[in-house]
Amino acid sequence: MVKHLHSGKVRDLYETEDGLLLMVASDRISAFDHVLQPEIPDKGKILTQLSLWWFDQLADIVPNHVVSTDVPPEYAGRAVLCRKLRMVPVECVARGYLAGSGLTDYRKDGAISGVPLPPGLTEGSRLPEPIFTPSTKAPKGEHDRPMTFDEVVAEVGQEVAEELRRITLAVYERGARIAAERGIILADTKIELGWDENGVLTLGDEVLTPDSSRFWPLGEWKPGRPQPSFDKQFVRDWLLSPESGWDRASGAAPPPLPDEVVARTRERYIQAYELLTGRRFEP
Template identity: 80%
Template sequence: MKHLHSGKVRDLYETDDGLLLMVASDRMSAFDHVLEPGIPDKGEILTRLSLWWFDQLKDVVPNHVVSADVPAEFAGRAVLCRKLRMVPVECVARGYLTGGGLLEYRAGGAVSGVRLPPGLDNGSRLPEPIFTPSTKAPMGQHDEPMTFDQVVDEVGAEVAEMLRRITLDVYTRGAEIALERGIILADTKIELGWDADGVLTLGDEILTPDSSRFWPRELWEPGRPQPSFDKQYVRDWLVSPESGWDRNSGEAPPPLPDKVVERTRQRYVEAFERLTGSAFRS
């Protein structure tokens, strides 16, 4: 196979018959840095959970998966998929206010140009899910929020409407399924691209702890940071005094302590098991 690209988490190969082999590693990224060490079993959890979600969403939007029957050395953490011409927009949906959306709201009362009611706080549920796209920045640079009008300028009005509709449909279905299993889907990012027939298709991963914020429903309490089953735990440790790291220093983050690695793995496993109803065994 021909190696095409290595990203923060995934490695991409092209097979002899023109398919793509997408391999999820155990690498963990945060604040545009790849961290050391990796999180054991993370690649397998992301792959298995994405495959489960693709099946749940197959009537909402087509996806790029061809087969999970992959070479033995990649078993459990890779998929064969169709090539897509990716849309140059990060498609994000939010049902709750937190993270970068909260910072935008506090600065100007809106997120990606969408005006929101006054008085919302960290963890507040929004009146309805909103489409809050961002740029796709090169590795090492930050994605920047985009308004819907900017998306229209980038891809045209018809495609922009399709991106918004599909993103919100995926979020809505995902949030309903997650809530039935005791998890709040606060927000999520999806990747869309055109297949060979010109159909907008889901690519990459979907509704994983890397691409989404998952909160335990029973502990949700607006007005404070929420406990989570995602990589927010790693972000929180990196910006805590314990890490000793200044994210504005230009220096690489410190290695993750064993306890952070293990607790992060536990959160990813719990997200997988709660959502799928299946025990995770690597």
């Protein structure tokens, strides 16, 4: 028997009788703080299998929360048993390229999370070096806000803040190197860290997936424009296009995703999985 604890935008969390957490990745997809309809077939399995692969690649950098993939049959392939963590109250983000909210902040004041950047950068530009750009963990329905490093220090202390930055950048740099070997740019990524029962900072949730990262085809990279992607940017772009008919500022729920957008999003997620891991995705 498992007890339901929480349902997020993508994952459902249960507690087992022996005190472990059963984390189940659904096929739900979210954008702009909305859960969209319909779901993306096999997305939960893709995210789970890709995260497990990355956890192995990162094991010498930071421990992770996974205990076992031996889960109830109804969750096979899209769930893990994991240790409980006391989550850090900071979104840990690393960026190597200019995109998304980082681009918006740079255009406003030439910096991201208080990190000044050179003038003249454009959308998709490679940054001089990867940077740590943390943000708040906003309550449901609210937006995350960029945090400066000093604000992270005020939240968790100097030593922990420096360790969050070190781990986040190390995960990004390892991920970017492996992705580049496979013809993919890792533009940015967000990771979740928490303390285990021994007070060790541990990687939780998912890691380096198309939900938490921007993946661009290396051969098509061209600064100064939006980049083709292997992630859910395709869904965001459709929602913001005249074709969707959605006014983001209205507060109304987004319209259902057309069948073509659903199919092409699934294709992109599978392509990311197969290119990165070198494995064929088996639904």
